[in-house]
Amino acid sequence: MGRTEYYHDPKPPKANTLIPACNLLVVNDANEILLQRRRDTGQWALPGGAQDIGETPAACAIRECLEETGIIAEITGFLGVYSNPDHIVAYTDGEIRQQYEVTYIGRPTGGEPTVNDEADGVRWVAPTDLSALDIHQSMHLQIGSYLTGTYPYLG
Template sequence: MGRVEYWNDPEAPKPNTLVPACGVIAVDDAGKLLLQRRRDTGQWALPMGKQELGETPSECAVRETLEETGITVEILGIVGIYSDPGHIVAYTDGEIRQEYEVTFLARPLRGAPTENDEASAVGWFTPEELLTLDIHPTMRRQIADYLNGDMPHVD
């Protein structure tokens, strides 16, 4: 399923859902951050996805990280809760979401970066390397909150 992201765009469609999504900023012992390159947008992103019924936000974040990157993580804390009415995600199936994301801080336990149906590439990046990557502004905001020590962030 494809998607288009809008950010503070007056031409964005009106949202019809608000779905909790959970993900992580996973940081290894060298201070590198885990990112995946999304197949649907081509942008680099934090591992994150829709919370399912019957799971907690932290369980969702761990599950999504493993599914999207091949890395099992341990949750250490919360980076923030992000719900920007100006960030709209329109899916090809007609769903139009307003952003609602819970982002945790995590560390890797095991696994190796692995491409999959959702990610065309997965890797660990230094903060300096992040500057050269195509990352959506809302993800950059979350990463900046971590790097600047502005945690927990609550919108």
């Protein structure tokens, strides 16, 4: 399913859903951040996705991390809630979603970076190398909150 993101766009489509999603910002012992390159946008992002009914936000973040990157992780902290009415994601099936993401901080406990149906690239990235990657502004905000220590973010 394709998607188009509208971020502070003057004329975005009107949202018709608000779905809780959970991300996991995983940091390894070398202080590198785990990122995946999304197949649907080509941009690098934190692993994350929609929360399932019967699942806690923390369990969702851990599950999505494993599914999207091959990395098993545990949660070590809470980064924030990121919900911006000016960040709209339109899907080809007609869903138009307002961003709503609960983001945790974690550390790897196993697994290896692995590409899959959702990510055509998975890698550990040093903070100094982030500017060389195509990363959506909403992800920059979350990563920046972590790197500057300005969390929990409750936007």
